[in-house]
Amino acid sequence: MSDVMTGPVISEQPVPKAKPRQVHELWRRVWKERWIYALFLPGFAYFIIFKYWPMWGVIMAFENYQPFQGVLDSQWVGLENFQRFFSDPAFWQLFRNTFILAVYNIVFFFPCTIIVALLLNELRLRWFKSAVQTLIYIPHFFSWTVVVGITYMLLTTQGGLVNELLKMVGLHQVNFLENSAWFRPLIVIQDIWKETGWGTIIFLAALAGVNVELYEAARIDGANRLQQLWHVTLPAIRGVIIVMFILRLGSFLDVGFEQIWLMLNAMNRDVGEVFDTYVYTLGLQ
Amino acid sequence: MEAKKKSVMTGSAVAAGALFLTTIVSGCGGSSGGNTSNSGASSDSNSGEPVTITMSLNFDGKEVPKPGNEVEKAIEKYTNTKLKIQELPSTTYNQKLPVMVASGDLPDVIAADPHAQGSSWLLNAIQQGQFWDLTPYIKQYPKLFNINPIILKNAEVNGHLYGLPRVRPLARNVTFVRADWLKNLGLQVPKTLDQYLDMLRKFTHDDPGKDGKNDTFGLSVTTAFSTTVDSFAVAFGAPNNWKVVNGKFIKDVDTPQYLKGLEFEKKLYDEHLVNSDSAVIQRPQWEGYFFDGKAGAIGNTSNTGDAYLASLKQNNPKAEITAFSALAAPDGQIRVPAGPGYNGELMFPKSAVKTEAQLKQILNFFEKLDDRPMANLLAYGIKGKDYTVKNGKAVINPNSDYNDTVAYPYRFPLGVVDPTTYAIPAANLSAIDQLTNKLVEENDKYVVTDPTYTLTSPTYQQRGAQLDKILTDANTQFLLGKITVQQWKAQVKKWHEEGGDQIAKEYAEAYAKQQK
Numbered sequence: 001m002s003d004v005m006t007g008p009v010i011s012e013q014p015v016p017k018a019k020p021r022q023v024h025e026l027w028r029r030v031w032k033e034r035w036i037y038a039l040f041l042p043g044f045a046y047f048i049i050f051k052y053w054p055m056w057g058v059i060m061a062f063e064n065y066q067p068f069q070g071v072l073d074s075q076w077v078g079l080e081n082f083q084r085f086f087s088d089p090a091f092w093q094l095f096r097n098t099f100i101l102a103v104y105n106i107v108f109f110f111p112c113t114i115i116v117a118l119l120l121n122e123l124r125l126r127w128f129k130s131a132v133q134t135l136i137y138i139p140h141f142f143s144w145t146v147v148v149g150i151t152y153m154l155l156t157t158q159g160g161l162v163n164e165l166l167k168m169v170g171l172h173q174v175n176f177l178e179n180s181a182w183f184r185p186l187i188v189i190q191d192i193w194k195e196t197g198w199g200t201i202i203f204l205a206a207l208a209g210v211n212v213e214l215y216e217a218a219r220i221d222g223a224n225r226l227q228q229l230w231h232v233t234l235p236a237i238r239g240v241i242i243v244m245f246i247l248r249l250g251s252f253l254d255v256g257f258e259q260i261w262l263m264l265n266a267m268n269r270d271v272g273e274v275f276d277t278y279v280y281t282l283g284l285q
Numbered sequence: 286m287e288a289k290k291k292s293v294m295t296g297s298a299v300a301a302g303a304l305f306l307t308t309i310v311s312g313c314g315g316s317s318g319g320n321t322s323n324s325g326a327s328s329d330s331n332s333g334e335p336v337t338i339t340m341s342l343n344f345d346g347k348e349v350p351k352p353g354n355e356v357e358k359a360i361e362k363y364t365n366t367k368l369k370i371q372e373l374p375s376t377t378y379n380q381k382l383p384v385m386v387a388s389g390d391l392p393d394v395i396a397a398d399p400h401a402q403g404s405s406w407l408l409n410a411i412q413q414g415q416f417w418d419l420t421p422y423i424k425q426y427p428k429l430f431n432i433n434p435i436i437l438k439n440a441e442v443n444g445h446l447y448g449l450p451r452v453r454p455l456a457r458n459v460t461f462v463r464a465d466w467l468k469n470l471g472l473q474v475p476k477t478l479d480q481y482l483d484m485l486r487k488f489t490h491d492d493p494g495k496d497g498k499n500d501t502f503g504l505s506v507t508t509a510f511s512t513t514v515d516s517f518a519v520a521f522g523a524p525n526n527w528k529v530v531n532g533k534f535i536k537d538v539d540t541p542q543y544l545k546g547l548e549f550e551k552k553l554y555d556e557h558l559v560n561s562d563s564a565v566i567q568r569p570q571w572e573g574y575f576f577d578g579k580a581g582a583i584g585n586t587s588n589t590g591d592a593y594l595a596s597l598k599q600n601n602p603k604a605e606i607t608a609f610s611a612l613a614a615p616d617g618q619i620r621v622p623a624g625p626g627y628n629g630e631l632m633f634p635k636s637a638v639k640t641e642a643q644l645k646q647i648l649n650f651f652e653k654l655d656d657r658p659m660a661n662l663l664a665y666g667i668k669g670k671d672y673t674v675k676n677g678k679a680v681i682n683p684n685s686d687y688n689d690t691v692a693y694p695y696r697f698p699l700g701v702v703d704p705t706t707y708a709i710p711a712a713n714l715s716a717i718d719q720l721t722n723k724l725v726e727e728n729d730k731y732v733v734t735d736p737t738y739t740l741t742s743p744t745y746q747q748r749g750a751q752l753d754k755i756l757t758d759a760n761t762q763f764l765l766g767k768i769t770v771q772q773w774k775a776q777v778k779k780w781h782e783e784g785g786d787q788i789a790k791e792y793a794e795a796y797a798k799q800q801k
Contacts, residue, residue, distance in 0.1 A: 070387060089783060152565065152566075157562055158561060158574075177562065177565045178562070265761075266757065266762060267762060267765060269754075281750055281754065
């Protein structure tokens with residue numbers, strides 16, 4: 001309290017003096033480290049140009065946007081678009097379809113990557129391991145168009161491989177592609193076939209980092225392979241699994257437009273239409 | 286593999302070319318304005334400096350020809366113009382067009398359809414006066430506007446013509462059938478729906494290919510273009526999309542005749558006379574069934590006959606095709622649905638075509654394309670190379686690459702009136718082309734028109750795609766046995782509630798205004 005009286009007189013002097021000096025100091029340091037800062041510039045520019053600048057386009061969501069009039073001149077409608085979206089008769093169906101596919105993806109696809117990584121980790125034949133790894137990475141590089149094309153060729157009722165086999169053993173043909181009940185399983189199976197191999201990479205890296213001495217110690221204590229897996233391997237990569245799981249949740253509702261769009265038809269739209277495909281039909285088609 | 290690689294390379298070459306052209310077009314936008322206004326006075330004569338015309342058009346062929354090719358030079362020389370044409374594949378073009386119009390950075394000529402679903406942006410631009418109204422010029426260019434009045438009316442927006450409709454036949458859907466199969470089975474080309482059903486049954490069960498295998502079916506169908514249901518419905522007497530009764534608009538699905546057409550088609554599905562995967566397949570598989578000799582019939586537009594026969598012959602040199610279009614319903618009547626009669630309109634933005642003199646120069650160019658030398662060029666190609674003249678008739682060279690060099694790059698995007706109207710007659714038109722031309726001509730007697738071609742409904746413009754899908758999905762689900770008639774009717778009711786009723790009301794209002 002007593003500083004109130006004396007404070008200004010004493011403190012005012014150093015402050016104006018210190019300020020230019022501090023600024024000067026800062027610039028001197030920046031100049032000294034200029035090459036480090038130069039390295040930082042491209043990244044900075046990337047975020048400004050590609051992440052921050054386009055954000056103003058979000059304004060479109062609050063407008064009755066007309067491409068002819070542009071963002072600035074289109075009529076401002078506030079929350080009307082959101083109101084329309086949430087009260088759309090199709091909203092809950094879309095929500096359910098998107099949500100269920102996302103949950104299926106987490107429940108069935110995510111564990112697959114861990115299991116396959118563990119299986120690969122147990123392989124002792126080096127060449128066999130690399131060969132399998134290479135093979136299961138390949139589908140990741142296929143486009144969805146190709147994957148859906150292969151699915152069609154295998155499953156069509158018009159001479160598809162699976163249905164021909166069913167016919168040969170005397171069973172009824174199954175119309176996999178035009179059937180609501182088969183839509184979600186097919187999507188998940190395609191996901192697993194295409195992306196599992198690629199998804200193992202990070203887990204394999206984590207598994208390679210597990211301390212070998214731990215296994216030795218476990219073996220001396222009489223642990224068999226399964227017990228080693230349960231008590232050593234899994235706890236060791238638990239952190240990575242959790243991080244991967246959280247990252248996965250980050251893109252929870254992003255169920256993949258291209259794949260679903262290509263698999264969608266009049267017969268499975270009731271379970272297959274998701275937000276992405278609906279918006280595409282409504283807005284762009 | 287090699288073919289694929291090549292097509293990828295051409296693809297990127299086309300893309301690069303398109304980019305390059307965009308710069309040219311935008312770069313020349315200003316200079317063309319200056320250039321044309323200079324020579325504006327001498328617009329009707331061939332003398333003087335050539336007029337520069339920039340265009341951006343859609344393209345449906347294989348490869349866009351290089352600028353300055355033989356055909357383009359011939360057109361430029363005859364019309365005394367300098368053409369800068371940018372052609373893009375139709376899908377790309379239709380995506381780019383709204384952006385081009387929005388930016389105002391447009392060439393002198395674009396191709397667009399203000400009546401197409403989802404083109405409210407274009408109607409907005411028209412209403413704001415962005416495009417030239419051609420109504421006052423119709424009388425001045427008699428050859429150019431020598432167009433069926435129905436088609437001309439279909440192309441109008443609120444009673445004004447804002448573009449040159451690229452004229453096509455009104456009812457141009459035909460069904461191609463294997464003539465050799467008909468012969469093997471001792472059948473005639475069907476004339477009624479009953480005969481048609483009988484033919485499809487025999488194609489499926491009676492081994493039409495005479496190879497001892499039971500591997501054929503009647504008709505190849507895909508719901509990717511759901512034209513079959515609608516044409517069966519019209520054949521049974523349903524309206525073409527909508528009909529007007531006492532000023533009220535009634536949708537086809539609300540008539541009992543529509544259900545008759547739908548049930549007729551369901552019979553084809555139930556008896557396995559069509560492929561079972563129609564909801565899944567796209568164009569290549571759909572056409573593949575016909576080309577591979579699995580399906581005996583396929584429906585498409587009349588101008589595909591030659592190409593279909595060629596593809597069929599590649600797999601089976603003995604294959605022959607014939608065609609039919611209109612079929613009589615059980616009540617003895619013949620009805621076919623009519624399309625709008627044009628494929629997009631050539632429109633002239635005021636931002637590029639600044640003065641009336643410039644507009645007249647451009648219209649003059651299109652009028653000149655209807656002169657006999659130009660009509661011959663567009664109809665048959667380069668004289669001496671693609672065709673020769675004998676006794677005043679064009680003898681077409683069967684080995685010419687006319688389709689790639691003339692038809693797709695120039696005749697279809699630039700032609701307003703069909704060039705054969707003004708060209709010399711052809712001496713050796715293929716049998717299938719002669720037949721389909723005749724069928725399409727006959728169809729004019731039986732056409733049922735869609736009254737909404739000349740009307741606009743804001744709700745349909747905005748939500749049409751979604752609403753149409755309710756109905757087309759319900760049709761497919763009914764045909765494949767997933768839903769019953771009752772459930773189908775429930776979907777129709779849903780369509781009414783979610784916007785169908787609103788559309789009917791808007792059409793009725795627009796119609797009342799038009800009648801005044």
